Amino acid sequence: MQQPEFVPMSKEEMSNLGWHYLDFILITGDAYVDHPSFGSAIISRVLIENGFKVGIIDQPNWKKKDDFKKLGAPRFGFLVTAGNLDSMVNHYTAAKKRRKRDAYSPGGKMGLRPDYPTLVYTQVIKEIFPDKKVILGGIEASLRRFAHYDFWQDKILPSFLILSGADLLLYGMAEKSIVELALELKKGSKGNYKNIRGLCYVASKEEIGTLDPKNVIFLPDYESICRDKLVYAEAFRKQYLEQDPFWGKILIQPYRDKGFLVQNPPAFPLKETEFDQIYELPFQRKWHPIYDKDGGVPALSEVIFSITANRGCYGGCNFCALTMHQGRIVQSRSKESIVEEAKKLVNQPEFKGYIHDIGGPTANFLGPACSKQAVAGACKNRQCLFPEPCEHLKPRHDKFLEILRSVRNLKGIKKVFVRSGIRYDYLLADREREKIVEELCKHHISGQLKVAPEHISKVVLYCMGKPAIEQFEEFKQLYELTNRRLGLKQYLVPYLMSSHPGSTLEDAVKLAVYLKKNKMKVEQVQDFIPTPGSLSTTMYYTGINPLTGKKVYVPKSMHDKALQRALIQYWLPQNYHLVKEALIKTGHSELIGNGPGCLIPAKPPKIDIQQRS
Template sequence: MIERPITDWLPLTMKEVEKRGWDEVDIVLVSGDAYVDHPAFGTAVIGRIMESEGFRVAIVAQPNWKDDLRDFKKFGKPKYFFGVTAGCMDSMVNHYTANKRLRSNDSYTPGGEAGFRPDYATTVYSKILKELYPDVPVLLGGIEASLRRVTHYDYWQDKLMPSILVDAGADMLVYGMGEQPLREILKLARQGVPFSSMRNINQVAFMHDARTPLADYNDWSTVELASHETCLKDKIKYAANFKIVEVESNKWQANRITQQVGNQVLVINPPFKTMEEAEIDKSFDLPYTRLPHPKYKKRGPIPAYDMIKFSVNMHRGCFGGCSFCTISAHQGKFIASRSEKSVLKEVDEITKHPEFKGYISDLGGPSANMYKMKGKDESICARCQSPSCIHPVICSNLDTSHKPLTELYRKVDANPAIKKAFVGSGVRYDLLVDDFNKNNNDGNHDEYMEQLVTRHVSGRLKVAPEHTADDTLRIMRKPSFKYFKLFKKKYDQIQEKHNLKQPLIPYFISSHPGCEEQDMANLAAETKDLGFQLEQVQDFTPTPMTVAEVIYYSGVHPYTLKPVKTAKTRDEKQAQNRYFFWYKPEYKDWIRNRLNKLNRPDLVERLLGSKTGNSGKTTSSGNYSGRKKR
């Protein structure tokens, strides 16, 4: 650990509070993650924003919630409020695999140790604080609160749950990226305005007594969802609710959403418009130490920090709208890009790190190549209700130029302290295929791809076709697999031109809604034909606030309300997953028997050959070896 004054970090102990000369704390943040003072960690961002606004902030990181509540009491009663987050991941996704098995590690804890946060961490922390300090407001934030802000299906309990505000007993919730609503809350808190009177702020949610009329703020019109109780009785009504929530969450001119929950009403105010360049720069340019707190020195490294400490996040948001992904539900579909100046300043800061050896691990974002992309005519975007800008086709109003990104890569490369700057985030390959992306009028996509392949691939390039079956891909909101083949052809041509051997690493999902067993067998055959031998794959997990989760629970697509078949039993899911591993001897007889029962001898031949012939070996152009948790 680098030696620096302890006051460079936000305080984790009363001793650190006293060293700053404070007699009380204004705001206490409680987080399920260890405290890493870096812009990739939400608690650090929120804490630094509060500090920049003149508030005295302390952090309770990974408190003991089981048998000793002293962690929650160590700073006493804050002057204004408690802020609560489960951390950078939903705590249930953090804890459990798709098969609901408990994970043995936690990347956001020193030493990677598991067991330092509870299940449903946001709710557990909030309830404890409300018992200890019933008169102090509790504000929820982070991805767990954001994705659970309305009635949602919880895969781990296999039931519908109401807004997290109900179970947590908190006063207010900030959803999405929280900088804009947070600054409004801080301004009003300083003026002495109680949380009960902060109901005209965009991008917050709260519970309201159903017996009292709801004030009409900001000329917002209101859309009412089917009540929580109705959803419990009617899965179709629950599915229909989701479409409203997704559409309103991704509009610039959105409506307020309300939902009856018992004798209360959940109120979700419209989101802020996507941050402009100066606003997002302001968050990234705060005085982070970019290091874990020194208290963790003896407990070992924090894996999530080690993964990103030499990386740069250049933008937020994703306009892909994939059915299984939570990024657009939390960060939004519109891209918030940092300025070149801000990105290059962060690169300079990284080069000063004493452990830096000249290699940037990632110049990226949720999708690596969406930097600076936005609508050509913003008035069209303001009216748009589509959850994706590139499905089923690329919007003609979307500026998909890769030129700003190519130029930024080159400026990073020009830094004399940089040996190589890699792109570790997944690349949205369909944006680089001319047959799909008709907006490529000046050839800048080809220029970007040449730059990417020759300068920024660290041994392999990650892309995510996710499936090969068109019916499944339509439900996923992903393009036809034929575009992946065109991309691979283009990629291989560039590699051959420059005498490179950098395998493509394609990501695939099994058991996704709309995928049947034969589809998985065909996926295995198609990827084998392309030279891939897949090693690690992802089984579908229904996470809250996604189209795929709604289909999994309700059995219908929320936009059409038509039935969609989904693998749900353990046997069905295992059967789909096994086809990925056609090359393993222990699965060959099972695959042969299964496909013969399905009357698909053609797939038996493609995958396994004759019973005595083909060994199943391929000349692989890349093994699939690893995937981030979603």
């Protein structure tokens, strides 16, 4: 089937394509941007490439049913996604305050989608089209596929498949799964989709009895994990350890009155050719023209001149949910495919010669961590980089640098940046680290490189799954020496996180002292948010590390979190009173005064109106 310029969003657009019906209607909480950084665009175009007619309904008014009817009824079902972000992360800060801007909506306007659109949209569809299948997908559904702790309601919510009343749920990066499912649904009553990888469904006791017990792991039931945090931690541990396509088993979570939630093993990683084919589809790399009147969709500006090179991550950061969504096995595109995409960027009229990023979750991961991982999966009870790099790890940057060289040498390109993150402990494990850093400093950094040490405390870093601070210091020294030798003034900008499980107020004070000693002023601080699907969120809720069973200190009150956050930016006048309170509270009054080692002066500084606002 020929790909349309844009996936149709109206009957008129369908008619222009000669389409009299749709096989699937995708309903999304985001505005429709036809760019491969947006899941709705990828899934729609992958289905169209495989012969299915797809239409998109963006941000329907859930209070007006007519919005859900405007494309008619699909033949095979509705695909429902909250969008590129979990809606609650999109709507609320770590302090649970409503955000003022939604980058994924036209003009950045807030309020065009409900909280938990996965649930709300499904319920409306089921009311209007009760005989049509609803298939959930996207990050919100994926990371809420099991019973999970919800930070914003401060309680355990059931699987969103159970809670919404949808028929099926596809988790992870679902290009393979959605095509397999579509082909089975096309067969009608003869279709058999319940063995599809990456699929969750609700089964009866009789259906569960037909599964091979050797390939099944039962999780604690929903009612038990609501009653007991130890049971919740154990449930998460089992989920976390089975997210591998090569050896992961079928997971079953019982619900007393709703049946059994079944998660099939994850889909196998994309082969390089499969990855290339998806990103070579004819994306317009624009928002749909209906948003022109609103000034477009702000989120596009962050990625319009960026190129996705990989997906998956074996970095193992506990506050990140990538293990539960994209998995630990890194998949990457070919150099040729990436170069061709760069050529397309050069031909765009708005292109000024700068590619903002070539990367993914971690830019310098461009393949499996070791030869075993590609054919047998990631190790079940050990990490690739934490607490030390595995002896079987094969740190190679050849392909990474080849891609960067090939793209930067294209006519019309002035500079290629790497902004999606360098994993410095992986880079340091490469014997060619000096040459790699030199090439990055010469060609792919402009003024500053952002890296993520996150903290300095051994306890906190262990809870985070991050390398020791000595690794950061070694990389910092190498980076600074390289820039001095090259005669460049380029700086290292550290990302830091406050209030992560394990971080006491004393740890936060030590971090502030470290920053002062090393003359580092951090402009941006990420306050830990317990998002669904991460190991750190389980620590936050239970006070237990689910992998070790050991207790973890958790800063929970908003005031304690504010104290820790303020300490990282101790030098800001508006943080003075919070920092002073924290220092007195921890017995560090010696850090208050006018001496060279003090964090804050004895008297509060004056704050002008601009600083106060």
